[in-house]
């Protein structure tokens with residue numbers, strides 16, 4: 001499901017083509033399309049066309065391609081690095097492909113993926129920067145759409161910036177390896193040199209890059225306490241995404257999905273610190289110490305917490321430790337599990353005339369003798385979101401009913417909110433204790449209680465109490481629930 005698990009059947013590489021010849025066989029638009037694509041490279045084009053149409057002839061004249069004006073034969077492929085069979089005649093294209101293969105030359109045949117050694121990508125060209133988009137032949141339209149989007153994202157000056165970077169490579173090699181050098185490059189590509197190039201001022205860009213080279217070693221590190229959201233990768237904020245891509249180290253909890261951690265740089269340190277069943281996890285003190293150590297080493301750190309970092313995330317202790325150690329930090333909010341759960345049920349957390357306040361709680365504080373304040377709020381109509389509530393479901397329900405909340409109050413429960421693996425349940429407060437018996441719920445579970453919950457959509461959810469009454473049979477049925 002996550003991109004990290006999907007395997008490519010075609011692996012993209014950039015082939016050195018400068019000074020090589022490339023053959024394109026065909027007379028019409030298919031050949032012209034390939035010729036136009038290849039003309040973006042410095043390869044020498046050899047177009048084998050015995051009956052070229054006027055557009056192709058015009059292209060050949062304008063581009064300086066070599067025109068072989070004879071009926072195709074294998075000898076025409078002599079000494080080329082790549083072959084494109086684009087005659088519009090499938091049988092002929094196959095013959096070209098067979099010849100190429102016999103000569104040991106990689107070949108592409110238009111619209112015949114089974115005879116292709118390689119596929120041609122949709123191309124975003126900012127030479128020397130190239131972005132090649134491939135779909136393994138599944139969706140040329142998709143590839144073109146992506147190309148347009150990426151093209152729009154990248155400044156036309158990107159190629160000039162990359163060329164300037166190449167001219168600084170040797171000087172940058174003299175910087176100390178690791179942090180200092182990486183910071184030079186990230187400031188180069190995101191800072192003053194990039195801005196000057198974009199503004200068309202090459203001299204200023206050059207000066208700004210020189211300045212970055214001689215700048216003092218960068219100050220201490222920086223820690224971002226970042227909300228990773230409830231699980232779905234695309235519920236991450238843009239700011240979280242940017243910080244992730246810049247981070248030297250990523251410190252993350254068990255609930256943070258691998259796919260989000262994988263958005264970091266490939267060379268970033270990845271440090272899991274959270275509890276996963278049966279695995280070692282670090283104590284809060286050890287995590288504080290780790291963050292301080294990374295900060296003191298001058299690293300840019302993203303500390304990923306599930307949901308929002310300030311909701312049941314022990315962020316306060318980490319921030320206090322960082323303040324004390326004098327390490328700069330910032331907090332980036334995330335979508336908390338309660339919001340994801342509400343969205344999964346399309347249920348209003350506040351509802352005009354019904355509920356105008358909401359409570360985030362764990363339910364664990366119900367274990368004392370006195371009712372906490374939030375129980376009174378629940379009775380006066382607040383919507384209650386219970387984090388970490390599976391193991392205290394009976395306690396929560398019992399105490400709320402005892403305190404006067406109706407046993408008929410609506411309850412919604414979701415495991416793995418926001419994810420494709422989510423499971424939804426609905427019922428009443430009286431049904432809630434059955435949650436504790438469900439050993440089949442192994443993911444994180446969010447419970448929402450209140451009259452506003454009744455405004456949700458329960459079409460795709462199972463009754464909470466069914467499990468209790470129907471026993472094993474329903475557990476099997478639940479196993480195949482999406």
Ligand code: SAH
Pocket residue numbers: 230231255305306307308309310311312313335336337338340341386387388389414415416417418419444445446447
């Ligand atoms: N900071 C997090 C909460 C951490 S406490 C946030 O803002 O969401 C961990 C609890 O959050 C879990 O026990 C569960 O109750 C809830 N939770 C986190 N992710 C969840 C998810 N995808 N679905 C349901 N509940 C989730």
